[in-house]
Each structure stands twice: as C-alpha cells, then as structure tokens.
Amino acid sequence: MIYILNRLLSLALTLVLISAITFAVTNILPGDVAMMIMGTQSNPEALAGLRESLGLNDSLPVQYGRWIGGMLTGDWGTSLVFKEPIGPLLLQKMTASALIVVLSMSIALICAVPLGVWAAVHRDRWQDTTASTAALLGVSLPDFFWGIMLILLFARGLGWLPSSGFADPGDDFLLALRHAFLPSLALGLGLMAHLTRMTRATMTGILGQEFIRVARAKGLAERTVVWRYGLANAVGPVMTVAGLQVGYLFGSIIVVESLFNYTGMGWLTYQALLNRDIPLIQASVFVIAAVVMLANLVVDLLYVLVDPRIRLG
Amino acid sequence: MLDDMPAPLVEIDGLRVEFRGETGPIVAVEDVSFSIAPGETVCVVGESGSGKSVTSLSLMRLVEFGGGRIVGGALRFARPDGRMADLSEADDGTMRNIRGNEIGMIFQEPMTSLNPVFTIERQMTDGLRLHRRLSGGAARARALELLREVRIPEPERRLRQYPHELSGGMRQRVVIAMAMACRPRLLIADEPTTALDVTIQAEILALIDRLKRETGMAVLFITHDMAVVAQMADRVVVMYRGKLVEEGPVGRIFAAPSQDYTRALLAAVPRLGEMRGKAAPEPMRIVGADPGMARSLEPAARPEPLLEVRNLTTRFPVKGGVLRRTVAQVHAVEDVSFILNRGETLALVGESGCGKSSCGRSILRLVEPSSGSVTVGGTDILALSPHDLRLARRHMQMVFQDPFASLNPYMRLADQVAEPITNFGLARGTDLTDRVAMLFDRVELPRSFLRRFPHELSGGQRQRVAIARALAANPKLIVADEAVSALDVSVQAQVLNLMMELQADFGISFLFISHDMAVVERVSHRVGVMYLGRIVEIGSRAQVFENPQHSYTRALMSAVPVADPARRTIRDDLNFRPIPSPVFPLGHEPGPSVYAEVGPGHLVLTEPGGAA
C-alpha cells in the first residue's frame, strides 16, 4: 500500500516536471503566436492588441501558470492550425494512435517472446544464428523503411490493404482495423526484432543460473525447465523492456503515421510542429510524455504481480 | 567399511571429459576411476580446477548442458532391477528417470538454487508428481514430511513462502529435502556447505550424515575442505588437474598419504587444536620450505599498543519511502573496544553479519563510525579532517577478500603497487621504480609481472600484488579482511606465511579478520570473537581456543570441523540459534558492552546476554 502511494506521489511530481520541460522547450521559440494567427502582413496595432488579449506580454512563469490552470480545469486551448478546441482533438487522435500502439505491441510480443526463447535454448547453433541475424536486420532498418516496403508490397503491389487514411474505430471497427494494420505492422516489425534480442539475452542469462541446473537434476523434462521455470523469470525483465519501448513507439509513430496519412496523435503532433502551432505543440508533447510515463508506471505496478521479491519491499 | 566386497553402487571407469576451448578441446577430467559402495560416503577432494565437480556432473549427465562432452570411459550405476547400466550411454529418457529419483543432487549456492518466482511447495512437489505420480494433495503431504525430516521449523508456513524469505541455511535444507524426496540410493553433494557459515555448515553436515544412516543411501561428497573430508568420509578420492592422484580409506589417507600432492595438501591445512601449548603463531607447513621464523613471532616482552579502539559504534541507515528517509538502522558494530600491540596479530573472528568487516572498515574510516574512538600510534583517527585523514592513511592499509575485484583491471600492476607511494609523495623517478621492484621481490613475484595486468595472474598471485600494494607506504597496521578466504588451500598457506614473514621482518601489526577458526588459530597472538556487532570474548589465542568461556565461542568451537578422522565431532543434536537481525528501529539504544575478566587479559561479555 505504501509502495503504491509512493509511486502516485512520484507520478504527480513527474507530471509537473514534464509540463515544465514541455513549456520551457516550446517557449524558446522566436516569433510569436499572434503573428501566426494574423499573418505577417497584418496591422501592428491589431497584432499588439491580439498579443495583449492572448496574454503573451506576461512573464513566462505567469503564462505557465495560466496554461496549467487551464489544463486542470479542462480548457486545453485552441489549435491555431485546426481552429478547434484542443481537448477533444487530442482525445480523438489519441484513441486512433492507441489502436496502433496496442496492435503493434501485441504483434511484436506474441512473435518475439517464443522466438527469443527458442534462440536462447539453441544458443550458438543454427537456430540461434538465424533468429539473431534476422533480429539484427530488423532493428537496423528504419521504421519508415518497413512502412515503405509494406506499402509497396501490400497496398500497391497486392492491393490487399489501404495505404493511407484512417477510420474511426467507433464507427466501423473492421475498417479502422484495416487502416490501422499496415502502420501497426510497420512499427511492430522493428519492435519485434528488438524484443527478440532482449528476450534471447534475458533467457540466456536465466538459463545459466543455478536453479535451472537444480530443476534438471530433479529429472524434469527440458521443455518444463525452459518454458515453465525459465520463462517465469523472464516475464519481468521483458515486460520492463516492452514498457520502455512504448516510449520509443510514440516517437516512431510520428513518422509512420505521416507516411500512411493515418490521422492519429503522431500525425497531429507533426502538423503542429510543422506549422508552429504552439498551443497544440505544448498539449501534444505533454500528453505523449504523460502517456509514456503512465505506461512505465503500469509496468512497474505489474512487476509487483510478477516478481514475489518485490511484493514485500 | 564392509569386509566382504558387495557389488558397487557406482563404478566410474576411465572417465574422460572435454570442454570446447578457444584453441581446441580442454580436458577437464582425464582417466578417473573409482567406485562407490552402497551406503558409503566417498569424498572427492581437490582444489579449483581439479575436475571434481565435473566428475559428479558427468555422473548425472548434466555436464553436457554446460558444454562438456564425455569422450571416454564408463559410468556404471546399479539400477533397481540389479543390473549395472552405463550412464554415459543412457538416453535422455532414462537419465530423466534417474535424476531426482535414483540419484539426488545438491549444489553449492543455496541463494540461487531455488527458483525465485515459485513457492517452496511448487518446487518441492513437482519432482514428486513426476516420479511418483502423486496427486497435488498427496505430494503436499509428502513435502511437509520431508521438511520435517530436514528439521525446518514451521513447515506449513514455509511451503507457502518464496525462496527469498528463507535464510541460506534453510534454503539448503529445502534443497536437500528436494533431493531426498524420492529416496535416492545415491546423493551427490557438490560443495554444499562452502557458502554457509560454520555453525550452519555443522548442522547441514550432521543432517546429511543422519539421512545417510537412516536411509542407507550412498553419498558422493565434493569439497575442497580437508576438515570436512575428515568428518564425513568413509573413503577419499584426491584429484588434481583432472587426474586422480590417490584414493583410499579416510584413515589411511590422513595418516599415511602415499602421494606428494596429498602430503602437500594435508600439510597446508591448519587443524583446530594443533596450536595447543605453543606460545607464538607458527608458519604453515609447506613441504620443502624452511619454517625458521617461528621464533621472531613471539609476542614482545613489553607490548606497546599501536591501535586502541574504544567503544566503537557504527550504524548504517536503512532508507525507505519516496523521500528516502532513514526508517531503521543496521547496528553493524556496537560498542567494540580492543588494543592491538605493535608487531602482533589480533584476529576478529565470527560468522557472516557479525560486524567484523565493518569494524575493520570503521577503523580505517572507509565507512564513518557513529561514535567511539580509534587511535593509531597516538593519533585520534576519528577526529581528523578529510585532508589529514588522507595523510594518516599512509600508516594503515588494507588487503581485501576478492583478489579479482581489488585490483583495477585497466592498470598495470606496477602502477597499482606504486599508487600509495606516489599518493604520499614518498619517492619518484628511478627511486620509485626501484621500490616497486623490491616490493615485488619481497612478495615473491617475478619482476616480469611488473608490466602485466591483473587478468593475466592467478588468484594467489593477485593477492600477493595486493599485499605488495598494502606494504608500499610502510604502514604500521594492515587490516586483512578475509584476505585468504578466496584462495585454494595450498596458496592460502603460502600467503599466510608471507604475511607472517613480513610481520617478523618489519614489525607490522595485523588486524586479521576471518571466519576460519583453524587459520586464525595459526596466525594470531590475540583473538576477539564477534557476534551481532559486539566482541563477546577476547583474549590471547591460547585463552580463547583452549578455554572458551562465552557460550557463543563454545558453540563456534564445537561447530568447526576438525581435520582429523579420528576425532569425529558431528552430532545431530546440534541446535544453533539462528543469528537474529541486527536491524533496529531509529532511536533504539542498546546497552553498553559489559565484560568480566576471567583471566589476565581474557574478557568475556556478560551484558547484553543471550547469544547462542
């Protein structure tokens, strides 16, 4: 119980820090919001008036306070590019990206873990060499490269799946899935390669430990030794790595969504950055960082379930 | 033991095991043959690299999992139907039938022998369910029975627990229970007590002996400790560098070894009790070496104190919570006082967690003591500023336990030995190189080693470098913190002799920290026994060893195995109290140490009482 409270306190502190860093980074910008709204040719007086009304003449800490206050009360500002309130916009786009993230993580985990264990068991033999080489290739190719290959193959070449666009899961789940599939695969392949390497390394370490020898000395079948005794110990570390990869995914998602014209969170952030839509940049970056942090927190809490040594700590 | 030769249970015949090396196959075991009769204990003894572990792993055919291959010889084992099967050719199914069923095995590291994420019950019952086809309930009942057999208190509670909730000794009992589950006819024990404290070791040895007598099983016991061999073995097999050197009944091997290696091994082992009546520490017997220095180790007529420790207390904070506040304290060293005279050796002896290491570190201020005073050569160490402390360190040096980790892997040995000299500006240029070379000579390392790196040397050689480094600045005091514990017996003897020579030549005082009573008996002038952070008994070596007064000292003495098969002290009625935790809540103030003087300079702790 105390452990959970500690983590929540930590969480709050980190959220504050994240918001501060986000604010700091986006506000080193030269040029200002007012000019962006009205255009560079506009009337200086009107510009000054707009600046005043947007509160841009106040000091940075005050602006920061205003932003935080706004967020806490549900007012996330208005996007300069989309001319819409940011809150609902974020929610919608976040849902879209969540679909991709969940899909790609699932694909990656389901394939990578067994592959990694298999490679570790057959360490240094042909099975290991094949799997490890394939994984090495997988992590060396950039995500958008996978994306391009997939587009060429499945969309243009075979025409099975759409290569761009997005459908709201709420409206038509199957269609949404079809649109989400290729982007998820593009992200998932690189992720799968990385997780395979990690799983293999973790399992190799575990299989070298004494309790594995003891299990064999009891006469247990090798299958049991590896897949029950061994894997049970690998779940924790692999889960941690997967959690860290969520952070990486939310970075790559910007590129992949762009490539596929999939209008999710990554695409939104990209549009914001390209057009210097400061309110939207601030909000998107903050939300993404917060989500990544939450994902890692969830992993930490789940770890308690997986490793009995942590429970009583 | 038996006069009529019954059919052997195990017959190892010409075993040869190889491993894949970088430049070709490495032969780990070469042409080893011996047999084990039913119900007999055979101890395979040897130093590191002797191949003793590999031999036992081969019998279980576990050696293949570590990259080894049995390339020659036979491993004959008597199956229940009476026929001898050659295990080196048995298939996987047969081996799995035998493992954990007809042959049980226990290993060295109790801390890592159990799966950290499974309950004790699960780990104990899966063997039973496999080999005996017991249902869940029946398996659990049997597991409880087994836990009681190995004398684990509160067995029902233990079943529900996870390994990290049990102490090292208890974990080893669980491992033994697991190995005994199916009543094997042979138990292979690979260094099962090496990682345990001496009192726990005594209990585990007694346990194995009792189980052997009750079930009639044979035991193949692998160890490097000749004292354990003397206590446990019916027959002894001596191995060296993969070859079998000698074998025979334990009495004959100890009384009349026929091979040089066996003789050297036995000579190097200190035996508890053999210093009775001797005034001074005595060098170890190394076959062929000159023991002429014993004279000069006698204590000086008028002892001159070098190190005075008064009421030393060191406590470590235990941190918790988000803000990392201190929630409790570990009372590592509690009100310790003693005097070490010039040119003498004071030993601090005790089991793990007793605070002896922390005491040594506190004296050197490598950790900061909480209160008390430490005076070296008249200087109050605890009152020094950081700058003055650094300069004072010149006179007090330390040799650490792990020869691998106490040397910087990336620094040449000469530079590391020179470091104290350059730090204190004691010499430079050719003067410096000469001094370093002379130090290497003194610790009997060839000058060609000067330019080498630590990974090119063996453990014993590295420890010599560490000693050379400790000597470099001409200290008056050297703290040897388990300095020989990680070394093979023969190497240990050489390093101990080196230390005693240095004491005789330079008048260095040693604070010798160790858990090995027999070694301590050889090298010390005075001995202090520590328990839970306090000195429970202190006096001259003769006083403490020949007339122990404190209950804990007596318990410790009774637990140490004696390297003499004619004096078997294993008793199953041993019941040592587990060492309580030294962690106390913040603000807890335990009372001061109160001593009674039972002889000249011989003090025994009377308050607080209740140890062992």
Next chain:
Amino acid sequence: MKVLRPFLTPKGAIGVLLVGAVLVIALLAPLLLPDTAATQMDMRARLSPPTLAHPLGTDQLGRDLMYRVLLGAQTSIFIAVSAVVMSIVIGLPLGIVSGYYGGWTDNVLMRLVDTLLSFPALLLALTISAVLGPNLQNTIIAIGVAFTPFLARIIRGEALRVAQMPYVEAARAAGTTDGKMILRHILPNIMPPVIVQSTISLAFAILAEAGLSFLGLGTQPPNASWGLMIQASRDYLDRAPWTALVPGAAVALTVLGLNMFGDVLRDVLDPRMRGRG
C-alpha cells in the same frame, strides 16, 4: 592478438567491413567525386531505373542516385557523429558526478533525466528542431540533446557500479584523491561499456537523422542526406521505388554495420578486461 578474435567471426568481419566502408566513403567521396556529381540534373533521364550510365538509377530531377548516396554519406555520418559526441560531452561529466558522488546530486539529476526519458527521443529531437528552425547545426543539437538523457543514465549506472568496486575502496585506503580516482580508476573502467553504447547510439542517430529529414525537420536542401533523399522520393514511390530503396538501403547497411560492430565490440571489451581470463 587473441583478443581481437571475435572480429574474425562472420558477424564481426561484416560489421567491421561495413563500418569501415561507410567511413571511407564519407571521408573520401567528397574529395574524389566532382562537386556537381550529385547535383547535375539530366531531365531526359529522370526517374530512370538502374542502367549502365546510372548504376543506381536517377531521381525526379535526373540526378544520379549513386553519386547522391555516396556524397550524402558525409552529411549523415557527420550529423550522427557530432550528435553522439555532443551527448557524451554533456552526459559523461553528469553521469560520473552523479554515480561517483551519489547523494542528493544523484537523486536530483536522475529524477531530471528520468523525466526527460519520458519524452520519446525522436519527439524531443523533432520539437527542438522545429523550435530552433531546421538546419544542419540545429539537427545536430536536436539529436544530441535528445540522446543525452539515455547516455547519461547509462554512464551514471556504470560509474555507480565501478565506484562500489573493491579496487576503488583500496585506492581510497591508499590515499588517492577524488580527482585522481576519477581519472585513473573510474574513467578507464567505464569507457568500454560507454564506447559500446556510443556505437549503438551512432546507429540510432543515423536513424534519427533519417527520420527527421524524412519529416522535413532535419537537413534541408542544398545539403544532401540520406533522409532527405527518402523524403524526396515519397511522391514517386509507384513509378520509381528505387529512389527510396537506394538511400534506405544505405541507411540500413550503415546501421546494420554499426549494430554488428557494437555487438562484437561488447564481447571484445568486457569479459577479458574484467579479469575472467
């Protein structure tokens, strides 16, 4: 030397070859090839597949892809190397101070670093680049700053590990001052894992530069980099997929080479030196 044996394995050899080849190309191509090789347009031969005249094909402006990819190596490598060097220059002192001294400094610094790690590196780099205005210099700064937290954490972990080793305690007992300790004991012992990590970071930096340029927030024309080439090929994927595949393969091969090299480097540097010989 026996130590270099891991480099003789297929993985090691390929790794060394790839990395070596890329380095050589990056350094020599701009010196050996004419300046105009990458910018010479031939509108009659635009978007042509690989032929003898243009072994790797041409892009939408008729520029020879082979020359562009060879010359682009310099930009991409230069950016990646500069960014990683910058991360190390910032991260090394931070990590060492944090790991060696511990205490409050460590707590505060690591909390900051951990928070920064919640920001996906690519996102951070993109934001910084957008904020500062994308050009060559700012791309380096963006990637460098984005990678610093990760590297700092690794360095701090290693410094912490080494600071607790008995030989550091032994050196302290021998009267070694903090400064000498860091220089002679801490630094040499953390360098091997840091070097391995830097190699891996180099690989990521190349991927990051490609990603940033692909999104238009990295290198800008007239500088040619591989990422920029891929970005330019977006509209022509149907007609001329090689315009994307050529620079993509260049990135992939470089990153692959660095990953292989890094893996093998790890084997060479770590176990031998830690005395398990």
